[in-house]
Amino acid sequence: MAITDAHFHVGDFPMFGVNLDQAGLGPYLAANDIDTAMVFHQDNAMVQRTIADLPGAYGLYWANPKFGNPVPELRDYLDDPAFRGVKLHPLMDGFHPNDPMVWPVIEVLIERGLPALIHCGHPIFSLPWSIEELIVQFPEAKIILGHMGHGNVVYIDASIAIAGRHPNVWLETSGMPMSLKIREAVQKVGSDRVMYGSDGPWHEPKVEQLKVQLAGLEPDDLEAVMNGTAQRLFLGA
Numbered sequence: 001m002a003i004t005d006a007h008f009h010v011g012d013f014p015m016f017g018v019n020l021d022q023a024g025l026g027p028y029l030a031a032n033d034i035d036t037a038m039v040f041h042q043d044n045a046m047v048q049r050t051i052a053d054l055p056g057a058y059g060l061y062w063a064n065p066k067f068g069n070p071v072p073e074l075r076d077y078l079d080d081p082a083f084r085g086v087k088l089h090p091l092m093d094g095f096h097p098n099d100p101m102v103w104p105v106i107e108v109l110i111e112r113g114l115p116a117l118i119h120c121g122h123p124i125f126s127l128p129w130s131i132e133e134l135i136v137q138f139p140e141a142k143i144i145l146g147h148m149g150h151g152n153v154v155y156i157d158a159s160i161a162i163a164g165r166h167p168n169v170w171l172e173t174s175g176m177p178m179s180l181k182i183r184e185a186v187q188k189v190g191s192d193r194v195m196y197g198s199d200g201p202w203h204e205p206k207v208e209q210l211k212v213q214l215a216g217l218e219p220d221d222l223e224a225v226m227n228g229t230a231q232r233l234f235l236g237a
Contacts, residue, residue, distance in 0.1 A: 001223060004036040004230040005029075005205065006064060007117065007174045007197025010050050011041040016200045021175070022050040024201035025057065032182070032198075035227075040087040040127055046075055051082055058234065060087040061128050062116060065101040066094065071108055078112055082195060084234040085114040085142075090125035097125065098133035106138050115233055116141035117172065120151025126183070128158040135166050142168055142233065146197070148177040148185065161190040170233060173225070174199035174208055182215040191217070191224035 011021045020028055029037055040060040041047050051057035061077045063070045063086050077083045086109055091096050097118060109116055118134075128149055135143050145163065148171040151154035156176060163169040163185070171185050173195035186195045189191045196212050198205035212225055231237035 002035045002207055003196065003209065003225045004038075004227045004234075005034045006038050006144070006172050006195045006199065006230045006234070007199050008034075008037040008039045009041060009200065009202060010039050010047060011043065013202065016028070016202050025050055028055050028072070029056065031208070032200065034198075034200075034205060036231065036235075038084065038091060038230070039195075044073075047195070048077070048080065048082070052193065059083040060085050062087045062089070063092045064089075064095075065099070065103045065105060069104065071104045074108055077105075078108070078114065086116045086117055086183055088118045090130070091119050095125060095236050096133075097131045097179055098137055098170065101160050102134065103137070106134070106141050110138065110141050113142075115144050115170070116147050117144040119147065121146040121147045121152060121155045121175075128162055129219050133173050135162065135169055139166070139168055142170070144233075145172045145197070146172050148172060148181070150175050150196075153181075154177070159220050160185050160188055163193060163224055167193075169193065170195060171195040173212055174203060177211070178217040179211050182212055183217060186215075186217055186221050186225065191221035192232075195224050195230040196226045 025068045036056045042062050047059045149159035170193045198208040
């Protein structure tokens, strides 16, 4: 089965004791059976260099609107066909998901038909209900709830419910510990809106894969979550 990883970091992360550079990315993906990966880091230029000429590696532009208007640079990066959307990290970068300074980023993504992967699952800025305010503001935007609520079952259930309320919302599985909640998400919103991610190399990709594989999904649903859904959303495949 082909695997598309919707949530993948590259760079040096002393806090986590991991480093993955340009030379190491390809071997790391191959060792973890990852055919396609959506890769990001705050240093977008480094990401662009790292994924260049590496088959199956694509970039998400890390947008931090607190540093000023990112739209001109965002447009330049999205002109590179290797960049397939945006990563927003309201928790790390310290902004509300529906702050008006975020809106121009979402408007560019709507124009391009590309998704935003948004870190979801921690107070104060990345709670699922806060992201839902952005979803309501832009019902035509493609929004992925990264980690689908992360480690708190209240936030996980809220993320599944939000995806159920809004057809423009996808759920991504990395860091969310319960296989049964992956099955529940597929049952409630469909495998066409649930996708595997590892949060690698911060998390072990094979552990994250096993979590999905043990969720008791039907074969077609498992293929969609592990590969097909992300392929369609990011690459139009």
